[in-house]
Amino acid sequence: MAIIFTDGAARGNPGAGGWGAVILTDDSVIELGGREDHTTNNRMELMSAIRALESIQNDREMTIYTDSAYLVSGITRWVKGWAENDWKTSKKEDVLNKDLWERLVDATAHKVIDWKIIKGHSDTPLNERCDVIATSFADKNPVVLYNGSRERYGIDVNIKSQISNVKPKSKSKVYSYVSLVDGEIKVHKTWEECKARVHGVPNARYKKSVSPADEEEVIREYTE
The missing domain is CATH 3.30.420.10 (Ribonuclease H-like superfamily/Ribonuclease H)
Known part of the structure; x- marks a missing residue:
């Protein structure tokens, strides 16, 4: 394999x-x-x-x-x-x-x-x-x-x-943060990680997800 x-x-x-x-x-x-x-x-x-x-x-x-x-x-x-x-x-x-x-x-x-x-x-x-x-x-x-x-x-x-x-799958209320910068999507496990990427960047987008399915929906939204 x-x-x-x-x-x-x-x-x-x-x-x-x-x-x-x-x-x-x-x-x-x-x-x-x-x-x-x-x-x-x-x-x-x-x-x-x-x-x-x-x-x-x-x-x-x-x-x-x-x-x-x-x-x-x-x-x-x-x-x-x-x-x-x-x-x-x-x-x-x-x-x-x-x-x-x-x-x-x-x-x-x-x-x-x-x-x-x-x-x-x-x-x-x-x-x-x-x-x-x-x-x-x-x-x-x-x-x-x-x-x-x-x-x-x-x-x-x-x-x-x-x-x-x-x-990993998270048991906390926040599952992940999804960011979109210059057309590139990234998934972050912490707000600090997401903030470091989007802070001060023009037209950057980000959103919290609360489950794997929710994360997928955010990614789909940013892709489409």
């Missing part, structure tokens, strides 16, 4: 962008990365997952870790309805990034995928590595991509140390 970490970045949103992915198999690590001259953060998040999935030929079962709520919510909850509605949102507007969503649907066909959202920039080694790859490509200064054994990788590949940052 393969384990995949993905991330995307854009300078300007839209602007120059990059994507990065790290693929773990039983005995190897493969890094992938790329860039586009004019793109958005969300498109790079999608591309990182697409390229990782397209590179895997044999594994049918895999887990994908990402800090993009847009990516996970889209592929697990929204995309089926979009396709059935001729790629229109509930407001009858065209779905953004339709070309990549269709490509992602094709890439996930005949695969069993467990999608997991992790907190971005929270000392998760492989998520941080994906961020380094993505930003380096966006800045036209790409890092050297690794392709070799797990033993020689030099970065912690112990999954237990990565999943401590998988977003």
Whole structure:
């Protein structure tokens, strides 16, 4: 079973962008990365997952870790309805990034995928590595991509140390905070984390959610 970490970045949103992915198999690590001259953060998040999935030929079962709520919510909850509605949102507007969503649907066909959202920039080694790859490509200064054994990788590949940052279900009244800045959606577990992102940013939006379903509705609202 393969384990995949993905991330995307854009300078300007839209602007120059990059994507990065790290693929773990039983005995190897493969890094992938790329860039586009004019793109958005969300498109790079999608591309990182697409390229990782397209590179895997044999594994049918895999887990994908990402800090993009847009990516996970889209592929697990929204995309089926979009396709059935001729790629229109509930407001009858065209779905953004339709070309990549269709490509992602094709890439996930005949695969069993467990999608997991992790907190971005929270000392998760492989998520941080994906961020380094993505930003380096966006800045036209790409890092050297690794392709070799797990033993020689030099970065912690112990999954237990990565999943401590998988977003847990909360028993408190506030489940999460969802923010929208420059077209990029992020999910935060604390108000302090959300406030640090939106404070003083023109046109930033944010909202509290009280349950997983409520969180999904907020993300959908911000996406559409």
